[in-house]
Amino acid sequence: MISNWNAFVSYGLPVGLAGSRIIAEATINDLDRGLVGAGRKYCRYSDDIRIFCKSEADATLALEQLASHLFNTHGLTLQPMKTLVLRRDDYVRRFAMSGERAEIESLGAKLQDLLEAAGWEDEYEEEIDYDDLPEKTREEVDKLNLLEVLKEQISAERIDPIVSSFVLHRMKQLGLSDASKIVLENIDKLFPVIDSAVRYLESLRDIDATSRRAIGNRVLRSLNKGATSSYERMCLLSLFTRGVEFDNENQFEKLYGRCTDPAARREIMLALGRAKKTHWFQARRQEVSALDAWSRRAFIAGYSCIARDVRGPLYRSLRGGADILEQSVIDWVNANPF
Numbered sequence: 001m002i003s004n005w006n007a008f009v010s011y012g013l014p015v016g017l018a019g020s021r022i023i024a025e026a027t028i029n030d031l032d033r034g035l036v037g038a039g040r041k042y043c044r045y046s047d048d049i050r051i052f053c054k055s056e057a058d059a060t061l062a063l064e065q066l067a068s069h070l071f072n073t074h075g076l077t078l079q080p081m082k083t084l085v086l087r088r089d090d091y092v093r094r095f096a097m098s099g100e101r102a103e104i105e106s107l108g109a110k111l112q113d114l115l116e117a118a119g120w121e122d123e124y125e126e127e128i129d130y131d132d133l134p135e136k137t138r139e140e141v142d143k144l145n146l147l148e149v150l151k152e153q154i155s156a157e158r159i160d161p162i163v164s165s166f167v168l169h170r171m172k173q174l175g176l177s178d179a180s181k182i183v184l185e186n187i188d189k190l191f192p193v194i195d196s197a198v199r200y201l202e203s204l205r206d207i208d209a210t211s212r213r214a215i216g217n218r219v220l221r222s223l224n225k226g227a228t229s230s231y232e233r234m235c236l237l238s239l240f241t242r243g244v245e246f247d248n249e250n251q252f253e254k255l256y257g258r259c260t261d262p263a264a265r266r267e268i269m270l271a272l273g274r275a276k277k278t279h280w281f282q283a284r285r286q287e288v289s290a291l292d293a294w295s296r297r298a299f300i301a302g303y304s305c306i307a308r309d310v311r312g313p314l315y316r317s318l319r320g321g322a323d324i325l326e327q328s329v330i331d332w333v334n335a336n337p338f
Contacts, residue, residue, distance in 0.1 A: 027074065034069060059085045060229050067231070080195045084161040146171050147178050154186045161192045168196040172203040180204060180211070184218045187236075188225075194235045202238075205245045215239075216246030223255070230263045237267035241274060249275030266298035273302025273338040281306060285314055297329050304333035 028047075035042050035051070040062065042051040049066070053059040063083065070076040150167045153159040171179055183190065183197050190197045201215055219236050239246055252275060256268045272280050281303045288299050300318065303311055315330050322330065 028070070028076075030073065031066075031069060038065075056085060056087075064229060064231070080165075080193075084192050087158060090158055141170065144170075146174075146176070147182075150179055151182065154182065154189055159189065159192060164190065164193045165196040168193065168200040172200045175203065175206075177204050177207050177211075180207075180215060184215065187219070187222045191229075191232055194232050198235045198239055202242070205243070209247070212245050213247040216248040219246070220248055220251055220255070230261050233259075233261055233264040234267050237264055237271060240271035241267055244274055249277070253277065253280055262292060262295060266295050269295070269298040269302045270338075273305045276305045276338070278306050282310075288314070288318070293323075293326075297326055300326060300329050301333050302338060304337040308334075308337070 031049075032044065040051055042049060044050075051059070051062045051066070053062055063078070063085070067078050070078065144167075146167050150164065150171075153164045153167070168179075168183075180201065183200060187194075187197065198219075201219070204212065204215065216239065219239055223233060223236055240248070240252070249271070252268055252272050256265060256272070259265050259268060281299070284299070285303070288296055288303075291299060300315070303314065315334070319327060319330065
């Protein structure tokens with residue numbers, strides 16, 4: 001039902017009206033059965049789920065299993081801003097504190113105030129435009145020393161994902177490159193907000209070429225050290241999927257050969273396409289039918305780096321058996337080739 005409402009992919013449950021609340025509860029009741037069957041200790045209210053685990057590694061595994069189930073079964077995705085792993089003490093401190101104390105101490109509460117002041121009804125909508133904020137709110141934001149806040153977060157035993165995401169997002173809006181070094185040196189500790197960290201780094205496309213190359217090199221070194229999850233690898237590699245500003249494109253072929261994670265391999269395919277590695281795609285065009293659906297779509301997109309008259313026959317041969325999403329990818333990359 002959600003697929004029909006949202007063109008096959010949904011980013012949340014319909015919870016706006018009282019009747020919709022019941023639909024939302026019932027829509028993913030199979031998830032409850034799966035969590036119980038897996039022996040997970042958890043609680044859920046509509047689309048808010050908390051899973052209690054014995055270790056951080058087990059919690060990361062639970063998140064990956066949850067994300068996989070929701071997407072494969074319902075086309076739903078987890079929201080990065082609300083998805084995090086907390087230690088027991090942090091959980092108690094965050095959720096057991098009084099409402100008044102939380103309002104005073106939590107930058108997350110201030111962020112919620114900013115959203116409401118800017119007219120955003122929920123935090124899943126488009127990013128806040130600083131210029132759209134009320135003048136008094138802008139004055140409060142301007143009082144924050146963002147770099148110092150980020151340093152405090154990193155020096156803490158465990159970062160606060162809400163605070164760190166907000167700071168990284170605001171620095172991205174301001175175009176501040178001052179934090180690039182500290183972000184790169186602490187990329188492992190920033191894993192709970194890895195998507196925000198990479199989006200911040202990605203915003204630095206206008207700095208000098210040497211610095212951009214250094215950023216790309218440092219990100220790839222983080223991958224070679226062994227990222228902790230498929231999601232982290234995808235986020236790190238996404239730095240190279242929208243252009244070649246961060247260089248290092250000569251490392252992608254070797255990286256693809258070493259990588260066994262299908263999700264990360266899809267990002268590498270996109271990076272190879274942006275890097276115009278036409279020989280790589282031509283050598284593998286006969287293998288495209290053997291790829292899984294999402295990898296095939298990534299290959300189709302990356303293949304657009306090849307000249308139109310050369311890529312045309314493959315695209316035409318795929319259209320006959322392509323689903324609506326693959327056809328859309330073909331149409332889009334024909335109009336916007338890599």
